[in-house]
Amino acid sequence: MSKLSVGDLLRVSFRLAFLQVTWCEGSMQSEGLAYCLLPGLGRIHEDPDSLNSSLRKYRAPFNTHPYMVGVVAGSILRMEEEGASYKRVTSFLRGTMGPLAAVGDPFFRSALAPTSAILASLAALLFGAIAGIAVLLVAFNLLHLLIRIRGVFVGYRDGEAALTRVTGWMESRRTRLLKTAAATTGGIFLGVLFSDSGAVPVHLASGAGGAGALLLALGLVGRRALWVYVAPALLAALFVLEVVS
């Protein structure tokens, strides 16, 4: 029988927004994580002494990608409900923070953030300020809020097994797909930017855009992976310039 209601889990989800407010060198997110868990832990451990001793399980340094903490919070609440020992909880936290950061960082920081920023920039350039704002807010927030909030619920339902499930949502194939979309949109953006400018003739703009992209690639010699993203960007930029000219 689950002790926590949907309302309790929603309160935990809301508090995830305050995870980083107490971030500091040393303990990092540990105070923030305990603060997020409080509504759930308070319900599970109604006796104040029991709550106090339960909170001490979270004093060890903890740090991961902030958007991935939802699933950790949900899983911990399930473990607490099952009466998990100090050792089990601390081992879980120690063992999960690295892998979750390794999944969250490439997905959110290196794929979702550039994709949504580039898409929104293109929308702003083509359709104006309001379109840019709307695209940015929807493209970025929809996904990360979904992963944060759904993570709490899935974590509470499946316990430790939820980690595999949630990290599966951000598998590397999807990350690569997002990055390729970002690179292609970036190329379209450059094409539109240069061709829209009355100050620069199209053939010069084409040359400058190509040179800029080439220089970027040259600056990254030895990083072959970049070609995967530079190539679609270049092709998209050239395509737009060809169409316009």
Next chain:
Amino acid sequence: MVEALITIPLVGILGAVLLLERRCLGQIAFVQPLVLCAAAGWATGNEEIGVWVGVSLQLMSVGQGHYADWALAGYSGAAAIWIGERLLAVPLAPGSPESVALVGTAVAFAIAARSVERRFAMTDGITIRSKPPWDGANAAKELELLTRRRILRGWAVGAVESLAASGVSATAIWGATLLSPPQSPVDAVARLAVPAIGMAVALGSLSGYRFVGYAAAGVVSTAAMTVLI
């Protein structure tokens, strides 16, 4: 005069609320340069400058969270657009010395603000180690209090930083108006180069490569464009 008297405290109050986003309320979710600057441009009736500044800062911010505080950059950029257009009556145009000065000041303040943030993280770590909230008789209450204190501090720091950054950005706009010629051929280059540098940064972040590559690509492509044009 009346508008100036209203605007100055408003910049501080709004900054205090919006800049909380750096530590809470979602983190890089709502207070983004493109959102703030485009909204400011739209509100002042100069949508073009709002989009240009917003797009440039937004693209530069991608993957660079460790180096600069982009929420502050966006906020000071937006406030400076408002102040420049409404209070100083400077018609801001993409690529003009005024708009380039605005972007440059916003980025410089964003880098400085990140250093302040690091300093706070360091001193907070020392405070927590000397008096851990876990050791008290009521750890839950201690944690609640700690979080509230940090939010209050975030408000105060946000207000001060937003006032300082917006004020200096507005002064930079005014200074550029005095120093620069009315129309310069460099304007056309800057109009393209600033967002193009932003795009170089954004594309560079896809491969996880940082800083030197962007700077080199930006500077060299700008130089190449100047020669070509």
